[in-house]
Amino acid sequence: MPTIKSSYLGNLRTESEHLQSGTQILTDAPVDNNGKGEKFSPTDLVASALGSCMVTIMGIVANRDSVSLEGLTWEVTKIMQASPRKISEIIVDFHWENPISDTAMIQKLKNAAKTCPVALSLDPAIKQTLKFDF
Structure with missing residues (x-):
């Protein structure tokens, strides 16, 4: 059984969900690597x-x-x-x-x-x- 389910949201941002708890994490590419740097990389x-x-x-x-x-x-x-x-x-x-x-x-x-x-x-x-x- 998977632990995490993730999807690509576009603009170098991803979303991951911890399936047991429903907690979500968003990531961005860092500014020095073409991203926004608004979230954890x-x-x-x-x-x-x-x-x-x-x-x-x-x-x-x-x-x-x-x-x-x-x-x-x-x-x-x-x-x-x-x-x-x-x-x-x-x-x-x-x-x-x-x-x-x-x-x-x-x-x-x-x-x-x-x-x-x-x-x-x-x-x-x-x-x-x-x-x-x-």
Whole structure:
């Protein structure tokens, strides 16, 4: 059974629907690649998926140990290579306002981030740079 159903809307825009939830995502080509840049680009979604997946896996580990990740935020920077046009690096910069003081748990969370399914699925040629501000 499909997970996602998508369609081309014209003008370099697509729409995808998550079939289980009905949630929709629109994409545009970026301005530097003939698009409007009004929505996430497909490569933006890849970069975003990496950060979200890392935090999701960190959350699973934290929940198992009754640790709250409240206040955890992250910023994602996607770096594109010109030729061939592809993602060359994704930088995920994590910030945690009030981190826990348990250094073993902090290391466990960092390890969880590095082994999330998206991180493990991306081509090894895409550099994944992680910065943990906690």
